Amino acid sequence: MSSISELYDVTWEEMRDKLRKWREENFRNSEQIVDVGEELINEHASKLGDDIWIIYEQVMIAALDCSRDDLAWSCLQELKRQFPDSHRVKRLAGMRLEALERYEDANKLYDSILQDDPTNTAARKRKISILRAQGKSSEAIRELNEYLEQFVGDQEAWHELSELYINEHDYAKAAFCLEELMMTNPHNHLYCEQYGEVKYTQGGLENLELARKYFAQALKLNNRNMRALFGLYMSASHVAASPKVSAKVKKDNVKYAAWAASQISRAYQMAGRGKKENKCSVKAVEEMLESMQITMS
């Protein structure tokens, strides 16, 4: 079996830089990280200098994701040897126990970290992740809410909470979390679009109009967001079709829907250019747009 460097014709420096990029952008492409990282560690450890410790951490977490306990264990041993009293390493040991589904042991480890350092957010978040893994959604939600009272700026936590609420069909609370996220990240089109989806799901005329506005906002921030485009089309169509709206509102929404439809059409035409396999999806969209137009007029 040939090595990564042979297969892709890359140097060890390029492999190291790739790992850094994945680390900085928080990618979870664990299989790739394991492939590249394992080779780097085995063949080029001496050249990596102090980078090696953060690479051990990154590879260990990826190894847990891929059920490679052998690799995770050896990375952990190196880290323990170098940083014997570190809370950060202890947390990694806890994550390994989680991967082995030894949740009680993992919790004990995290509790010992918190006894030493009650402000250790990483340990608290791992405990919440355990609740989630065990399917204890309401407890996870409760703990996460308590956590956010103390650490109100933690974006990752707000997003995790919004996901939990969506799973529990508590759309009002999910919307609240997304509102927090939109306030602190006004340029993030994904939060706007998700908020639109939640509002649409809640239903009712007011929510549909709100949904439409947020889909439009998402498109302003990123005009290639297809979910926002479809969302705009669908929410505007529903508002226009509602018997409760004034003639002006109806007219405006028909206009918005028509605009969205033409953008969708254009996007699919461009995507379908020269690619035979896309013909099916292009045709499906065209027919859908046609059929929805008929019901609206």
Add this chain to the structure above:
Amino acid sequence: MHEDDSGVTKKRTLQLPSMSVPLSSHEMGEVELSCLAYAKMYLHASQFPRCSVNGLLLSSSAAGGAVCITDCVPLLHTHLSLAPITQLALTQVDVWCSQTQQRIVGYYQANACASDSSPTPCALKIAEKIFEQCNNAVLLMIDGEKMFPGCRVPPIVMYERKDARWALKDKHTIMLRQWEETCSIVNQLFSSGDQALLVDFDSHLDDITKDWTNQKLNAKIMELVSPANGNV
């Protein structure tokens, strides 16, 4: 799969060797799951191990009699319970089905939490919608705990509509043709790396040049299906 003296290969059912259950009442409808449908569902669940995934089950055979699930369309791996994208996907698949003489006959879901394969409210809701159009619709839950290499039992739990609720289907009425061959085909897809070809509707929305009808992958799977046994 086994051959009898005449050299004709018999299809394997999920029947335990010692029991033979007579197919009595018409409510106990038979459901047949093709290799193509099974393979793609399995690949979908494997592609997103940390997410709940879902999709639609399709049939290209006429209504009435046994339900033959001949294909599936993988739909989502995010926000299964949010309405807009689900509605969009259902509409588009509906349109595609009418263009290709197929019908939506069921729904599948694999929960993120592998130890819990019970249908979620979202699964029941969508299955209900499908039942409105297809009165022998099936709800299929993938059992994550049985998705390990070498597992001899299909990781599937099926429900059917009975007495206004979704009830567990009798295992003896579910047929997977050529089960061992299906398993080997799935393994081959993983070893050749072709499992990465699978596109679900969510991925299509991230990049609309990707084909959610999976023509390429379908062709690869059909190539692997043994031609001697006719259509699967």
